[in-house]
Amino acid sequence: MLNSSVLEVAIGLSFCYASLALIVSTVQEALASALHLRAHTLLDGIKTMLNDPRFNGMARALYSHALINPHDDGQAGQQDALKHKPSYIEPLHFAIALIDTIGRVPGNIDKLGQDIDTLRDPQLRRALQGIYLRANGNFTEFEDGVAAWFDSAMARVSGEYKRRSMLVSVLLSLLLTVLFNIDSIHLFKVLWQHPALAAQIAAVPTAADRATIDLMFSLPIGWQTFPPAFDGSFLLQVAGWLITTSSSLFGAPFWFSTLQKIMQLRGTGAKPDEQRPLSGPRGVRRTWNDYAEGGR
Structure with missing residues (x-):
């Protein structure tokens, strides 16, 4: 199975985007209800x-x-x-x-x-x-x-x-992105140089709970110095903010689904007891088309 730095970076980015979208949707629902x-x-x-x-x-x-x-x-x-x-x-x-x-x-x-x-x-x-x-x-x-x-x-x-x-979602996403300095460009660079950071994501969270927040803050986000210097690097940082903000438009279900698929690619395949037998009833060998079509 694939186990490259590309997948590690994709895991980190997808988890960050999924967590942000989940928090945004939770806050938005709370506001709509209140x-x-x-x-x-x-x-x-x-x-x-x-x-x-x-x-x-x-x-x-x-x-x-x-x-x-x-x-x-x-x-x-x-x-x-x-x-x-x-x-x-x-x-x-x-x-x-x-x-x-x-x-x-x-x-x-x-x-x-x-x-x-x-x-x-x-x-x-x-x-x-x-x-x-x-x-x-x-x-x-x-x-x-x-x-x-x-x-x-x-x-x-x-x-x-x-x-x-959608407009409220974008504004909330932008607010959280700037507040926690979730710079996609910086995040990509750090994860590419240190792919082991994505290994901390052992499971896909399903709620905006404490574990999700802890995992999110294990990623290279947050402010090191504030306020930032308004130079050429700041423009690159703003571009990273805009990329992160735009990711919330896809919604949390999309990013969690993407994260699960990448995790499956990163894994080592199904367990032996979960794999299909190579032979069908009475020793009739199954073809790849049978498995692709979901036959048993």
Whole structure:
């Protein structure tokens, strides 16, 4: 098996990037939970969808519905008065709540069409009229149409949330990279000159625990002198920071998977009891294609 300096350096870099991405994702999830970012993003998406930016029309009525916001008392007159904000809404529940809010006669599809025609907001009225016409008088199809409309709108909200999360991830990664001076170029040079440093990584950690942090600080990172001298070498250091920061965009699962694959290449193969026998039943010899295709 391969056991070269290239693999040792790859192990060290992959572990560093995986640990950094894991810490960034953990901090980001903690911030999202503490600041209720998902709930606020969902509310903003529904306000945009229903063309109610001031939260004084259909969005406020929906958030007073028990299916949408069961933990609130339904008496909030403005957005800041909401005691609870859901982080997720079932599409069918959204459709039922919207129909209950619009319709004056429950279950009457004809009367519902008339109620839609009396909506004040032209954008919302046109959207619901289109769904109503395509339902062709079928109440269930109208519910499904509203649920599909909600799904489509939430897909756009989800995309926006992911873009914001990526930006936060990059900023957190940059902050940690500069704080701990995780310079990829310097890290590569030291690991190339001293490949035995990567031998300390005996297992792939699965959480941002103490062992992960200890292993990470066994790598050549951190500040030797601070503040740094602002010369030509500092520009090279900034380039190393940017490389490290960009690595977090791939995410921790990618780097841990890469690290595991490199560790397998670095190893000596499977144990004897884990290797497949060279002969099949009744002494029939297996070919390489059989093993490649997963046959037993």
